Every structure is written in C-alpha cells, then in structure tokens.
Amino acid sequence: MTSHQTVFTVAGMRRGFIAAQSFGIGVFLYGLAFGLLAREVNLSIMEAMLMSGVVYSGSAQIAAVSSFGKGQIPGGGAVFAILLTILMLNARYLLYGAALRPWLGQASGWQAYGSLAILGDGNWLLSMKAREAGENDAGYVLGSGLAGFLPWMGGTLVGVWTASLLSNPAALGMDFMLVAFSAAMGVSMLRGKGDFAILLSAAFVAYAADRLFPGPWTIVLAGLAGAVTAFLRYRPESTS
Amino acid sequence: MMVRPEFLPILILMGLVSFFCRAGGFWLMRFVTVTPRLESALKATPLAVMIGIVVPVAARGSLPEIIALIAIVIVMRFANNDLMAAFTGVGVVAVARYLL
Numbered sequence: 001m002t003s004h005q006t007v008f009t010v011a012g013m014r015r016g017f018i019a020a021q022s023f024g025i026g027v028f029l030y031g032l033a034f035g036l037l038a039r040e041v042n043l044s045i046m047e048a049m050l051m052s053g054v055v056y057s058g059s060a061q062i063a064a065v066s067s068f069g070k071g072q073i074p075g076g077g078a079v080f081a082i083l084l085t086i087l088m089l090n091a092r093y094l095l096y097g098a099a100l101r102p103w104l105g106q107a108s109g110w111q112a113y114g115s116l117a118i119l120g121d122g123n124w125l126l127s128m129k130a131r132e133a134g135e136n137d138a139g140y141v142l143g144s145g146l147a148g149f150l151p152w153m154g155g156t157l158v159g160v161w162t163a164s165l166l167s168n169p170a171a172l173g174m175d176f177m178l179v180a181f182s183a184a185m186g187v188s189m190l191r192g193k194g195d196f197a198i199l200l201s202a203a204f205v206a207y208a209a210d211r212l213f214p215g216p217w218t219i220v221l222a223g224l225a226g227a228v229t230a231f232l233r234y235r236p237e238s239t240s
Numbered sequence: 241m242m243v244r245p246e247f248l249p250i251l252i253l254m255g256l257v258s259f260f261c262r263a264g265g266f267w268l269m270r271f272v273t274v275t276p277r278l279e280s281a282l283k284a285t286p287l288a289v290m291i292g293i294v295v296p297v298a299a300r301g302s303l304p305e306i307i308a309l310i311a312i313v314i315v316m317r318f319a320n321n322d323l324m325a326a327f328t329g330v331g332v333v334a335v336a337r338y339l340l
Contacts, residue, residue, distance in 0.1 A: 046243050054255035060258065073247055075246075086254055087261065095289070097261075101270075101272075102282065124286070128283070128285075179293055179309075180325070180326040183329065184326045186287060188320065210295065218295075219292040223289040226284040228281065234277040236276065
C-alpha cells in the first residue's frame with residue numbers, strides 16, 4: 001500500500017471516467033429499458049428524466065413505476081410502499097458509503113456528498129478496486145460516477161422517446177450485466193488466503209439469505225458477512 | 241415538457257430516500273474511528289457484495305446463467321479483462337436463453 005495522502009483533482013476524475021467506460025453501455029441500455037417502461041405508464045419525458053436524475057436507481061425506479069399503473073399517480077399507502085421498496089433496494093448504498101469513508105472523508109463536504117449523490121454499483125466497485133491498487137485521488141469516484149450517470153440519463157431520454165426499440169431487455173441479456181461484472185471483478189480481486197475466507201462467508205450467507213427471504217437484503221447481508229470475517233481475522237502484520 | 245403537480249411530492253420523497261441511502265453510511269462513519277482492523281473490514285465489502293450478487297443467481301440453477309458464469313471465469317483466467325469477461329457473459333446469456 002502506498003501513502004494515503006488523498007487529493008481530489010480533475011486528473012483523478014478523468015482517470016475514473018475513462019476506466020468506467022466499460023460499464024457505460026450497459027447503464028445506457030438499462031436507462032433505455034426504464035425509459036420504455038416509463039412511457040408505458042404514461043410518464044412524460046420530463047417526469048421520466050426527473051425520476052432518473054433524482055432517484056438514479058434502475059431496480060428501484062422500475063419497481064416504483066410498475067406500481068404506478070396506467071397513467072395513475074399513486075397516493076397514500078401506495079407511496080409509502082414505493083418509498084419502502086426504494087429503501088430496501090438501495091440499502092446496500094449505506095454499506096458502500098461507509099466503505100468510502102476512509103477515502104472520501106478527506107475530501108471537502110461538497111466533493112464527498114456530490115460524489116455520493118450519483119454513486120452506482122459499478123462506480124463503487126471500480127473505485128474500491130482502484131483504491132486497493134493505490135489510487136489516492138478521490139476525484140476518481142466522481143469521474144467514474146459520471147461515466148455511469150450520464151449514459152443513464154441519455155438512455156432514459158432515448159427510451160422515453162422511442163416507443164419499442166428494446167421491448168424486452170432480458171432477451172438481450174441486459175439484466176445479467178451487473179451479475180456479469182460482479183463475477184468478472186470478483187475473480188480479479190481474489191488474492192490470498194484471507195480473501196478465500198471472505199468469499200466463503202459471503203457465499204454462505206448469500207445462499208442462506210436467498211433461500212430464506214430472496215430479495216435485495218441478500219447483497220447487504222453478504223457484504224456485512226465479508227466485513228465481519230475480515231474484521232475478526234485481521235492481523236496487524238498481514239498487510240501486503 | 242409537462243410535469244403533473246401531484247408527481248412532484250412523490251419525486252421529492254423518492255429522491256430523499258435514495259440520497260439518504262447513498263450519503264447515510266458515509267455520514268454515520270464520521271462518528272467512528274477507522275482503525276486498521278475496521279479498514280480491513282471495509283475493504284472486504286466489495287468482494288463480499290459481488291458474491292452476494294452472483295450467488296443467488298448461481299443458486300437458482302438456471303442453465304443460461306450458469307453457463308455464462310463459467311464463461312466469465314474462463315475469460316478472466318485467460319485474458320484477465322473485466323470488460324471482455326462481462327460482455328462475454330452477457331452475450332452467452334442472451335444466446336443461451338434464445339437456444340435453450
């Protein structure tokens with residue numbers, strides 16, 4: 001590990017932005033799928049764009065829009081259910097943010113919370129991996145975040161505009177994108193015996209959680225299991 | 241460019257919940273001293289989260305997804321390229337779902 005002198009520069013943003021181009025296409029197509037769905041429940045272009053910009057979560061938005069029904073804006077209990085769904089689907093971001101504290105905590109408030117406002121899965125995974133490889137520039141997080149956020153907005157726009165370009169994203173395997181990236185990056189992050197213990201505990205908890213109550217909590221519980229394992233197994237001398 | 245007035249409160253609430261999730265964990269860690277031991281735990285989360293994403297899909301035992309995951313591991317072993325491996329996986333899933 002090199003020195004932990006954190007900076008936040010445009011050069012760092014650029015590095016993150018370029019490195020994150022890998023998942024830009026996937027995010028664009030996911031945005032496209034949301035845009036099409038938004039059109040199906042009669043959201044206007046502006047409403048769909050606002051939702052993508054403010055919520056910025058594919059799974060949460062699709063779940064929310066699905067409960068909108070044909071052109072009906074829900075009220076009362078239905079809104080509460082939507083908010084609860086978003087909270088559950090995005091609970092993993094609490095963990096992501098906590099993990100970024102040692103790094104982003106050294107940037108200014110605006111830089112840190114601005115980066116967090118558009119945090120995405122691929123964005124976070126890539127940043128944590130880069131940090132592990134010695135990246136100290138916190139601009140990397142915002143740069144790779146923008147590389148996901150911009151195609152997301154672009155995809156939404158194209159989706160609500162075009163009616164049925166991509167009616168079934170599952171047919172093109174787009175729903176598999178996050179799983180595919182996780183598997184690929186997981187393979188490249190596996191090193192040493194310590195990681196094997198993290199893998200086993202996370203896999204066991206993920207499997208058990210998926211069996212007992214399938215849903216978004218699986219990811220959070222697996223993440224916590226890995227963190228607890230690393231915490232318990234920590235040896236001061238074992239830093240590489 | 242129309243936005244229905246009754247859409248706005250829902251939009252704002254949804255945005256607040258989303259931002260709370262993104263910023264909340266980071267904010268809470270203000271009050272926690274990050275010891276080397278805790279930092280090793282935080283560093284373990286990406287790998288564990290990725291496993292949490294992959295394992296349920298693998299455990300469901302649907303053939304296209306399992307073939308694709310094997311293809312991803314093989315590409316990573318030989319080419320060690322995230323992007324190439326992920327897109328191979330997505331391509332394999334699309335073709336396998338069509339054929340099987």
